[in-house]
Amino acid sequence: MASTSSSIVPPTAPVTTTPLPSRNPLPLSASQEGQVRELYYKRVRTKCADEVRDFASCATHRTFSATFACRSQRHAMNKCMNLYATREEQDAAREEWFSSMDKRREEREEKERKRIRDEVFWKDWWDKDKKTKELGDVPGAAPELGKER
Incomplete structure (x- = not known):
């Protein structure tokens, strides 16, 4: 009984394949x-x-x-x-x-910039009104300002 090493096949481990990386990796x-x-x-x-x-x-x-x-x-x-x-x-x-994630992010950022510009505008707008009333109370200012009819 002669055995050759070529006739003995070592058991092979089952090949496990890793799943392909997801095309959409983020949950x-x-x-x-x-x-x-x-x-x-x-x-x-x-x-x-x-x-x-x-x-x-x-x-x-x-x-x-x-x-x-x-x-x-x-x-x-x-x-x-x-x-x-x-x-x-x-x-x-x-x-x-x-x-389209980048596009949506840019739109959000532009919307935020517009909100900040509008906030500054309206803050300035309402401060103008406050300054006009304050000028009406100052002696020597225009008499029409700040007086009710």
Whole structure:
């Protein structure tokens, strides 16, 4: 019984693969998830705009009867929505949301700068009014200022 080393195969450990890094690494808050969801719905509605428009024009001025009278348009709209309401579309909406983070941050910063400018303006505005009243109480100032008629 001769054994060769080439016939003995050492047991191999199971290969574990690490999951691919997430394309969207940050966990989102509930409000951010809502923003992504709104973006997702907007993208799907945009792709199905013709079907939505057809159903809306059929359903205009109808209430209960829209369910029956516009059945074919409703089915076409729902079919289109289900066709595009996929996980890939959600991922695309999430990527779009992440790519627009800088734009939203710049908009917030600009809004804050405008708020500060407005605050300074209104503070100056109301101080003018206060100064005008103070001038009316000073002897030698214009007699019209500060006096009631």
